[in-house]
Amino acid sequence: MFYVKTVPALKRARADIHFKRLVLNRAVRCTVTSSSTAQTEHDGVRIRGGSECPGLSGRGGRRREGTAAAAAANEISVDFEQTREAYKSKDSLELLRSLVVFKLCSYDFLVDKNKEVMDLAKKILGQKTFDQFMKMTFYGQFVAGEDHNDIKPLIQKNHSYGVGSVLDYSVEEDISQEEAERKEMDSCVSAAEKENIGKDHRERKYQAHKQFSDRRGGVTGARTYFYADEAKCDQHMETFIKCIKASGGSSMDGFSAIKMTALGRPQFLLQFSEVLVKWRRFFTFLASQQGKDGLEALEQRLELTQLQEFMTKLGANGDFYGWFKGRKEDSTGCIDMLDWNSLIDDRTKISDLLVVPNVELGKLEPLLGKFTVEEDQQMKRMLQRVDVLAKHALESGVRLMVDAEQTYFQPAISRLTLEMQRTYNGEKPVIFNTYQCYLKEAYDNVTMDVELSRREGWHFAAKLVRGAYMYQERERAKEIGYEDPINPDYESTNRMYHRCLDYVLDEIALNRKANVMVASHNEDTVKHTLTRMNELGLIPTENKVYFGQLLGMCDQISFPLGQAGFPVYKYVPYGPVNEVMPYLSRRAQENRGFMKGAQKERELLWKELKRRLASGELLYKPVY
Structure with missing residues (x-):
């Protein structure tokens, strides 16, 4: 799996690639004006026809003018204010549930004490009644169901409205901080380090530190796995395989998500x-x-x-x-x-x-003085599990999305993912790597991987996110004493996200072998992507640019995109009520900041409920 032959020369000279990028950027910045008054609008989607792109004369200019005109003729504009279309997959009770859940998520006391509140409710109501209550509220909002059979109706309903699924079995261990710290310290320190403390020339960033060994601290947007033993890693692999098969059995174009830290000892x-x-x-x-x-x-x-x-x-x-x-x-x-x-x-x-x-x-x-035979075997088994999952994804027609994790794990995770891409992405994009754009090095990481895929001829495939570990990463860097890997502010992260996205979109326009999922709840980022796709002549049916949001959030973005023909996916968690409580706890914390900072979703939900009430459609039922 790790054979890396010396990289051959570029099929196209680097200078030629840079020239094409310059020409491409020059072409898309030209002024596009409407040359036709014809404009159609349907389901909140406007398709505009006719354009001209002046200023590209000389050799090749006429061809580029024609390309720009063709792109403008296919230009699609999505209206995210049309509540009727955004919520046509929801009945009125579902809209009301969303409003109630989002409102509850804005109360600091309930969010900060959510575990205690849910434990108290469980004692008062009993397990059965508590489960029913959760399915009517938080669980029903953010989780698709208990098992792969239970989730099929929701997946099929979303699919009928143009929205696909990224399946994620979201059961998490609900362990104490003390147990989490013990497991992490045991699994991140090698035998050589235990015997010769301080003698190996290891960097502090890439060593385990007790005060940060509970990796759940300050993290609301990602699931955390702690290593117990090899048998537990095998169980995680089997769970991922079931998820892959469920995704393949429920749709023709699904995704499934995995985490590397679930598949082996994090020491490696x-x-x-x-x-x-x-x-x-x-x-x-x-x-x-x-x-x-x-x-x-x-x-x-x-x-x-x-x-x-x-x-x-x-x-x-x-x-x-x-x-x-x-x-x-x-x-x-x-x-x-x-x-x-x-x-x-x-x-x-x-x-x-x-x-x-x-x-x-x-x-x-x-790097270290010695490795035990067992440590070497643990490393091999981790790579074998990753390979097994990739093969199952290929056989099931499912694309495998490898989630990003902390910066002290991520270089290895990205390299292992890249090796899978070299093996399995030869004919089509099967393995997707995740790039966290709040990192200062995000652009370098994206550009180098795109370049390698171009040299070797495989399909680059990426999910772009802003990042889930910011507070934890900043605090760890400050306390341990290494450079903060995170961009200084939110605006810098936005610029980095758009810079990485633009680079991949340009690459798609150049050779059609790159693929990207824009995993964002930010409406401005989605609009930026649509604008760039129109400029570059990238049409939705090519299935090169995907969009992704979490289940239960930002439906006003997901469903209009899906109905306009764009490949859009919901990150769909599932699992038994009692075992997804840690996930629901994180969703509540994440939504607190989200709902305090953005009132638009609640306003649109109210607007649609009022519209249905005024038009006599309060009892509306989705048809699919």
Whole structure:
């Protein structure tokens, strides 16, 4: 799985790619004006025809004018204010439930004490009545049902209104903080570290710290797994397989979500992440020695002759030119970050991957002094579980979405996901990686992975999110003493999100092999995406650009998009009432901030209820 051959030259020269991007951006910025008064409107979706794009004369100009005109002719505008269309899949009781739940989520006392309140309600009402109450309120709003049979009616109803599903079995362990801390510390520290405390040259960021070992702290938008043993990881894998099969059995174009930390000992993710980051940092250092600092990651190049000379001056004994023996005949004599990353290759033992460059000795050295046989086997089993899930997804016709996690795990998670993409995304997008755009390095990560997919000819597939671990990440960086990995403010994160999104959309327009899910509740981001799709001539039926929102939230965005023909998906959690309580607790906390900051959804819900009351449609029932 980890074989990484030396990367071949680009099928198209890099200069040609950059030129095409410049031409593309020049073309879409031209003024598009209506040349026809014909305009149709149906179900809140406007289709406008006719346009002209002046200023692109000369060789190729006429063709680009025609392309822009064709794009404008297919331009689709979605109206997110049309409540009748946004809520046509809901009866009036469902609208009323949404209003009640969102209102309750705005009360700090209820949200802060939600666990105590629910425990008290359970004692007073009894388990059966409590379950019924939850299904009428919070559970019914945010969870699809108890099992894969129970969720089929909702999936089919949403599908009939143009909205697909990303299935997520949302059962979580409800364990104490003390137990969470114990499990995390036991599973993130290797035998070598326990025997030789402080002797291995590990970075503090990639080590377990007791005060942050309960990874649930400050996290409302993501589920957390704690390692117990290998048997528990096998159970998680079987659960994911059932979810994949349920997704394949309920629709033709579904997604299923997984988390890497559910599939193995997190010690490996910590250690492998540290190795990957050190390799990347070493490349950046060498590039700075050749005067290439200050450039974006993909623009940095190392001249191999200068590299060898510099390392020799440092007293290094190794043949660094020989590290890239497969590229000695390369006419450019240069390597970039992707070539550099290819040094991590297939080895006899998985633990042999955990090596870092030693500048003084000019050779690779192990990150830790030793690995036990059991640790090596645990690493192998984690990779095997990931591979099993990818195969099941391919066989079931389901796309597998790998969720992002904390920054001290994420480099390894992204690399493992990328290896799956290289294996399974050759003919179509099966494996989707998740990029958290609140990270300062998000753009570099996206551009490097897009470039690698282009070189090797597989389908790039990404889910773009803003991120779920901001408060925890900031506090951990401050307390432990490393650079805050998060963008300084919300506006910076928005700019990063749109920058990453624009890059992928441009790539789709260039070669139609990239794919992206815009996982956002932000209406401005969705509108930005629609504008860019119209500019680039990307039509919904190509199924290259997807949209995603959580079940029970932002229906005024999801359903108008679906009815306009855009591929849009709800993240659909399911599981028994009593076992999804941690998930519901997080939804309540997440919605507190969401509902306090944005009143639009509640206003639209009230508007639709009033419209139905005035028009005599209060007893309206969805037909599907």
